[in-house]
Amino acid sequence: MIGALRSAVLAGAVLMAPLSGAGAEPVHEILDFDQLDGWSKDDHAAALAVFVQTCPDMGDPDWHNLCALAQQQPPDSARAFFELFFRPVLIRDGADPLFTGYYEPELDGSRYPTARYRYPLYRMPPEAKQQAQWLTRRDILTGDVMANRGLEIAWVDDPVELFFLQIQGSGRIRLPDGGALRVGYGGSNGHSYRSVGVELVRRGTYGAHQVSAQVIKNWVRRNPDAGRELLLHNPSYVFFREVSHVATHLGPLGAMNRSLTPLRSIAVDPDFVPLGAPVWLEKDGAGKMRRLMVAQDTGSAIKGAQRADVFFGTGDVAGQAAGQLRDRGRMLVLLPIQRAYALLPDGA
Known part of the structure; x- marks a missing residue:
C-alpha cells in the first residue's frame, strides 16, 4: 500500500525481490495519446471524477489552474480535457517495472477485551514519537511496556490478520453489535520491515513463486508456535489511530488525506x-489492465519511476485480488503540457 498515512510495507511487498537497475538517472519521453494501449476504451469520466477529488490540494499554479478547469468539465468531455491539457510522459530510471496491489482489510473485533478478542491495536506511545527508532516488535509484544496505559483502540480475534493489517496500514474492525470502526496509520517504531515471505523462502519452506499473503497466513495458523516466532522475525511495528470522520461508504485515506477509489487510486x-x-x-499479465488512475498514495515499498500499487478496495475479495497482482507493464504520468516539455533535455 504511505507518506503521511501509510508508511507500512504493502501487501504486494510481502515477498519483494530487488529491482534491477534502480538508481539510474531518470529518462523522460513524451508520447502521444494514440500510443497508449487501450486509451480510447477507458472510462475517462470515472478517472476525471477521482482527479477532481484531490487536485485542489496540488499547490503549483499550473496544477491549480487545470484543477479549476477539471471541476467545470461535464463527464462526456473528460477524454478531450485530458488530451487537450496534458501530455503522457514515460519516466524510466533503469529499474524493472513492477505493479502490485493493496486493499483495506476487515477484521472482527471489539472495543473491549474478551476471551475471543484478545489481540490489541495500539495507539503510538508518546515516548515512541520522540525517537527515530523505538522498541522492536518482539519487545512490544513479549514485554509489558504497553500494559495498563490505555493505549488500546480495539481488540481483534486473530493475531495473523492483525499482522497483515499492520502491513496494509489501515482497515476496518467489525464490532459485535453490527457496527464498525475504521483505523488508520498512526506511526511506527522506526524499524525497517523484514519480509516474512523472504524468510520462508530462505528456510526452504516455499519457493519464491509460491509465497503470497494467503500462503503465509495458512502456514502460521498450521504452525502456531513457529508461526508466532516467524511474525516476530519482522521487527517493524505499526501503531494506529481511529478514523471517525470518513463515511463508511468511502475508501480509506491515502497520503493526500482523501479517500481512495478502488481500481482508480494508486500508490x-x-x-x-x-x-x-x-x-x-498498462499492466500486463493475468487480468491485463489498461486504465487511467490517479496518484493519491505512497508506500515505503513503492520506489522507482515504474513502480505502483493499485488500490483494490475493502474486504476479503479485494484482498485476494490485490494479493495476486505482481506484474510488469508500464505507466505514464499525465503532466501539464509546459511541465512535460520542460523535462526534456533541451527544455523543448
Missing part, C-alpha cells in the same frame, strides 16, 4: 510522480 513514488497527477497504467 506511487513521489520522487518521480507528483501526488494528485493522473497516471496511465
Whole structure:
C-alpha cells in the first residue's frame, strides 16, 4: 500500500525481490495519446471524477489552474480535457517495472477485551514519537511496556490478520453489535520491515513463486508456535489511530488525506510522480489492465519511476485480488503540457 498515512510495507511487498537497475538517472519521453494501449476504451469520466477529488490540494499554479478547469468539465468531455491539457510522459530510471496491489482489510473485533478478542491495536506511545527508532516488535509484544496505559483502540480475534493489517496500514474492525470502526496509520517504531515471505523462502519452506499473503497466513495458523516466532522475525511495528470522520461508504485515506477509489487510486513514488497527477497504467499479465488512475498514495515499498500499487478496495475479495497482482507493464504520468516539455533535455 504511505507518506503521511501509510508508511507500512504493502501487501504486494510481502515477498519483494530487488529491482534491477534502480538508481539510474531518470529518462523522460513524451508520447502521444494514440500510443497508449487501450486509451480510447477507458472510462475517462470515472478517472476525471477521482482527479477532481484531490487536485485542489496540488499547490503549483499550473496544477491549480487545470484543477479549476477539471471541476467545470461535464463527464462526456473528460477524454478531450485530458488530451487537450496534458501530455503522457514515460519516466524510466533503469529499474524493472513492477505493479502490485493493496486493499483495506476487515477484521472482527471489539472495543473491549474478551476471551475471543484478545489481540490489541495500539495507539503510538508518546515516548515512541520522540525517537527515530523505538522498541522492536518482539519487545512490544513479549514485554509489558504497553500494559495498563490505555493505549488500546480495539481488540481483534486473530493475531495473523492483525499482522497483515499492520502491513496494509489501515482497515476496518467489525464490532459485535453490527457496527464498525475504521483505523488508520498512526506511526511506527522506526524499524525497517523484514519480509516474512523472504524468510520462508530462505528456510526452504516455499519457493519464491509460491509465497503470497494467503500462503503465509495458512502456514502460521498450521504452525502456531513457529508461526508466532516467524511474525516476530519482522521487527517493524505499526501503531494506529481511529478514523471517525470518513463515511463508511468511502475508501480509506491515502497520503493526500482523501479517500481512495478502488481500481482508480494508486500508490506511487513521489520522487518521480507528483501526488494528485493522473497516471496511465498498462499492466500486463493475468487480468491485463489498461486504465487511467490517479496518484493519491505512497508506500515505503513503492520506489522507482515504474513502480505502483493499485488500490483494490475493502474486504476479503479485494484482498485476494490485490494479493495476486505482481506484474510488469508500464505507466505514464499525465503532466501539464509546459511541465512535460520542460523535462526534456533541451527544455523543448
